[in-house]
Amino acid sequence: MTGSVLTGIDGSAQSEAAVRWAAEEADRRGAVLRILHAWPWLSTEYAEDSLAGGLRPAALRALADTAERIRAAHPGLSVETAVVGDDPADALVTAAKDRDLLVLGSRGLGGFSGLLVGSVGLAVAARTTVPLVLVRADGTSRATTDAPPRREVVVGVDGHQACDAVLDFAFTEAARRGARVRAVHGWDLVPVWTAAEWVPPQVDLATQEAGEQAALVMALASVRAAHPEVEVIAETRVGGAANALVAASAGADLVVVGRRDHRHHMLGVRLGPVAHAVIHHSPAPVAVVPHD
Template identity: 80%
Template sequence: MTRSVLTGIDGSPQSEAAVHWAAEEAVRRGVGLRIVHAWPWLSTEYADGSLARDLRPAALEALTDTAERTRRAYPGLAVETTVVGDDPADALIAAGKDQELLVLGSRGLGGFSGLLVGSVGLAVAARATVPLVLVRADGPTEPPSHVPARREVVVGVDGHHASDAVLHFAFAEAARRGARLRAVHGWDPVPAWAAAGWVPPQIDVAAAEAGERVVLAEALAAARVAHPEVEVTAETRIGGATNALLASAAGADLVVVGRRDHRHPLGMRLGPVAHAAIHHSPAPVAVVPHS
């Protein structure tokens, strides 16, 4: 198998949801599916050097069961399985670097009901060299009544520093699904200092909004030409990029955000918009690395 959609499983409902999402995506792309189980200790050793049990057979059995269910559900889909004795994040990043896409399940953290991604998902989102999709097991099956019941991909656009890679990914995903693309650009008036603290400046909001719409249209122009089959809704919102994106996420098939591929002294980092989206979006989130 050459380039494929790769997903990781750990036996959780989240990873099962990720396998299902990844299989559908592989069918849409006309590529195979690779399912990986990674764990740093595939056998347990006691202090006296004796082995408690070899965990590899259990991992292989779980993989085999998942692969067989997937093949039955998606006839004709080529499915490959791999067990890797390594840190899950490191293994998935290494295995995914030459693949079409990485797909992982997202899970909650303790009692924080809005936080949906565990340490592996965050590490992969921050370091993966290919797009990563994070899928919830408990995502809504029906869109809210106030959201149009049609397929829609939402992409967050930084109008002043738009990424061709992010826009191409979002347009291509909308085209594969026959979905509308909603391009969202959130902005804020530049604040000013006053005795009472930071306050919005006295500006002509309508004029500023018109200017932001022009910026967004210019950012989308090349991608629209490359994907004329995709219906596009361009939307600007006052209140910042994060609020704008999350306000548009309900009922979406997919939310697409970018991640700048630059290094931080403490390692690769997610930007604030990507971080908020993967923790709080009710829809699957694609994180697309770009320069």
């Protein structure tokens, strides 16, 4: 059965980048691309309002223009469009439930300048039940002099509690791109040692490093067996998971992190600290994969 990729637009450069990225991904998957524009004032109930009456026709024209550009760039790709008169985050989360992937710009849709991820992007990342990719308007950092010699998907791995859903997403995406996987396990010393930049002489860092590397290799064993065609680099870095992933993201095609579905906070559902840091600071597109 044909899959589907959903993306949201709002006229920003970030959403334009997201639409292009989503179209390329839909093409790779042989999936349908659905482009959504959501805003409360786009509801048909405001059609006769003198202030809001022109918004819906303008949104429909913008969607039609975007769809035309995408079809021209990707002949044969099935493109659908929709306007929804609702809060953008609510509309995107609802519409994504029946899709395979959601793609958004990393800012826009209600975001503030100076933040890599807008308020709507963060809200959707914390709530969506399907994988979400956040794309920057300036693309990835593959053009830098530090770019790897071939395509690469970076995935964050907890060597002691690996998540099959996150790993399978990363390896499947790498296989689609003919890319290798860089599996990164960031670990840290006891916090007080790190803060003091001091390690007790009796602590054997080499032994700890070897143990973390062994745990990472074991965590990857099952997914490597399922994807023997994908080259893998298993890498451990001292300094914590977020720092390790951001450092590894330079030049990557995609960075993949997990988000626990049951993570709640007194103010509602939220992202974990690693996912939050990576989507704000990674120069590459970031996939947030919800899991149990």
